[in-house]
Amino acid sequence: LAKNSTEHGEALRAELVEMVQDYLSPVALRYGYSQIGLDSTIRWRPLILILGNYSSGKSTLINEFVGQKVQATGQAPTDDSFTVITGSVGGVQDEREGWVLLNDPAYPFEILKRHGQRFAAHFRLKQVSSPLLQDVAIVDTPGMLDSVAERDRGYHYQEVLADLAQIADLIVVMFDPHKAGTIRESYQSLRQTLPDSTFEDRIIFVLNRIDECENFTDLLRVYGTLCWNLSQMIGRKDIPRIMMSYSESLAKEQNKLAADFLKFVPNERSRLLDAIKDAPRHRLDHLASYIETHGERICHFLEALVQYQKRQKRFWWQHLMKAVAIASIVAAFVFGLAWSGVLIEAGQNSIAAILATAIGVLTAGFWMGPILHAKRREFRRGQLSGIDQLTDLSTQSRHDSWARISGLVRSYLDKNSDGLPIAQIKQDLRDVRNAYKRSSKAAREALHQR
Numbered sequence: 001l002a003k004n005s006t007e008h009g010e011a012l013r014a015e016l017v018e019m020v021q022d023y024l025s026p027v028a029l030r031y032g033y034s035q036i037g038l039d040s041t042i043r044w045r046p047l048i049l050i051l052g053n054y055s056s057g058k059s060t061l062i063n064e065f066v067g068q069k070v071q072a073t074g075q076a077p078t079d080d081s082f083t084v085i086t087g088s089v090g091g092v093q094d095e096r097e098g099w100v101l102l103n104d105p106a107y108p109f110e111i112l113k114r115h116g117q118r119f120a121a122h123f124r125l126k127q128v129s130s131p132l133l134q135d136v137a138i139v140d141t142p143g144m145l146d147s148v149a150e151r152d153r154g155y156h157y158q159e160v161l162a163d164l165a166q167i168a169d170l171i172v173v174m175f176d177p178h179k180a181g182t183i184r185e186s187y188q189s190l191r192q193t194l195p196d197s198t199f200e201d202r203i204i205f206v207l208n209r210i211d212e213c214e215n216f217t218d219l220l221r222v223y224g225t226l227c228w229n230l231s232q233m234i235g236r237k238d239i240p241r242i243m244m245s246y247s248e249s250l251a252k253e254q255n256k257l258a259a260d261f262l263k264f265v266p267n268e269r270s271r272l273l274d275a276i277k278d279a280p281r282h283r284l285d286h287l288a289s290y291i292e293t294h295g296e297r298i299c300h301f302l303e304a305l306v307q308y309q310k311r312q313k314r315f316w317w318q319h320l321m322k323a324v325a326i327a328s329i330v331a332a333f334v335f336g337l338a339w340s341g342v343l344i345e346a347g348q349n350s351i352a353a354i355l356a357t358a359i360g361v362l363t364a365g366f367w368m369g370p371i372l373h374a375k376r377r378e379f380r381r382g383q384l385s386g387i388d389q390l391t392d393l394s395t396q397s398r399h400d401s402w403a404r405i406s407g408l409v410r411s412y413l414d415k416n417s418d419g420l421p422i423a424q425i426k427q428d429l430r431d432v433r434n435a436y437k438r439s440s441k442a443a444r445e446a447l448h449q450r
């Protein structure tokens with residue numbers, strides 16, 4: 001049964017990725033909603049992102065789980081690179097450097113290209129043979145420094161983290177007793193990028209290296225400090241669960257295992273390992289919310305375009321009415337003059353009528369031509385500067401999604417407002433809406449059945 005359900009999950013995942021490729025990606029690219037195919041970040045294997053303070057024990061933990069010394073470890077800030085560590089095909093050990101990796105469509109990292117060469121020089125992939133890494137990849141990250149040192153990296157560290165967090169299925173945030181809570185800025189950038197609905201499910205907080213606490217009181221003090229800092233960062237009073245962990249072998253080496261309090265605090269390292277092994281199951285949940293978030297936003301985007309076109313049409317009709325009214329008045333006036341003998345000989349009704357019609361048509365043409373042209377520019381300027389009028393912002397989620405897309409809508413309209421392909425837009429809106437709702441429903445049902 002388990003095998004069956006894994007296979008079913010696998011098939012469903014493939015189907016969802018295909019839906020994104022066939023329906024969401026082309027539309028996203030067509031309207032400039034995204035610069036890369038939306039399926040590119042979800043194609044690859046499940047990804048676990050490990051981040052936290054420097055020296056909090058990230059690399060030590062990874063080496064332990066992988067069963068080899070893949071990453072360098074040490075007391076000072078050791079590593080200034082992002083390393084994707086994954087299983088190798090046929091046991092080949094391989095390394096791949098940043099720029100090649102960012103440009104390879106087989107990997108989901110195209111989105112990181114925007115961080116430039118300086119970042120690429122700090123990005124690499126290592127393939128190692130390890131049972132844990134057969135279906136998943138782990139990303140080891142440079143430890144967080146304080147915010148002053150953070151500025152010297154040459155790329156925007158927090159934005160890189162945020163982009164990686166969008167690709168990741170599980171995010172492990174690590175602290176240690178010496179620095180329990182100095183990651184405020186990084187935390188906030190995660191918070192802003194991940195959709196609210198998935199934020200809590202996808203993130204695990206770990207207080208690591210607890211064997212180094214002096215005694216139980218010291219541990220409580222550190223734990224309390226971390227809770228306080230987390231609640232400040234989260235802006236809430238209920239603290240997420242924090243796993244406690246330490247490296248058994250290091251503790252033994254350093255004679256820390258004798259500490260009494262460790263007997264009362266179970267090492268949750270193995271639970272952390274279980275969570276990492278479980279990442280493929282997180283993938284389905286991640287996919288479902290990925291599809292919902294982008295599906296909703298794309299629909300929101302297209303709805304705004306439809307709204308713009310409606311206003312444009314109304315504007316055009318108003319001017320046509322005006323043109324007809326003014327042309328009629330002018331024509332009537334000309335006819336009156338002609339009929340009464342001011343323009344031509346009196347009594348030549350048919351010539352007067354022809355003359356009046358001709359001048360009326362000219363007037364209408366002038367109004368719908370150069371005058372409308374100037375007015376239309378004014379209309380467009382007005383619409384673009386008051387772009388929020390194009391959408392209904394009655395709920396918080398509409399607000400959030402609009403905050404993400406309004407700039408993109410504006411730049412699309414800026415280039416295309418004169419010839420919006422409205423039939424296509426409406427068709428795309430229908431297709432995307434149907435496709436994403438259908439897929440999200442299927443994914444939610446599958447998740448529910450677990």
Ligand SMILES: Nc1nc2c(ncn2[C@@H]2O[C@H](COP(=O)(O)OP(=O)(O)OP(=O)(O)O)[C@@H](O)[C@H]2O)c(=O)[nH]1
Pocket residue numbers: 053054055056057058059060061072073074075076077078079141142143144208209210211212245246247248250251254256
């Ligand atoms: N006692 C003890 N020491 C640990 C533990 N985990 C890591 N260490 C030590 O802490 C130091 C930092 O560990 P790393 O794994 O290099 O930490 P990191 O988070 O990867 O650090 P950066 O890569 O610099 O961000 C190393 O000297 C490790 O030996 C632990 O659980 N207990």
Ligand SMILES: [Mg+2]
Pocket residue numbers: 058059060071072073078079140141143
């Ligand atoms: Mg490290």
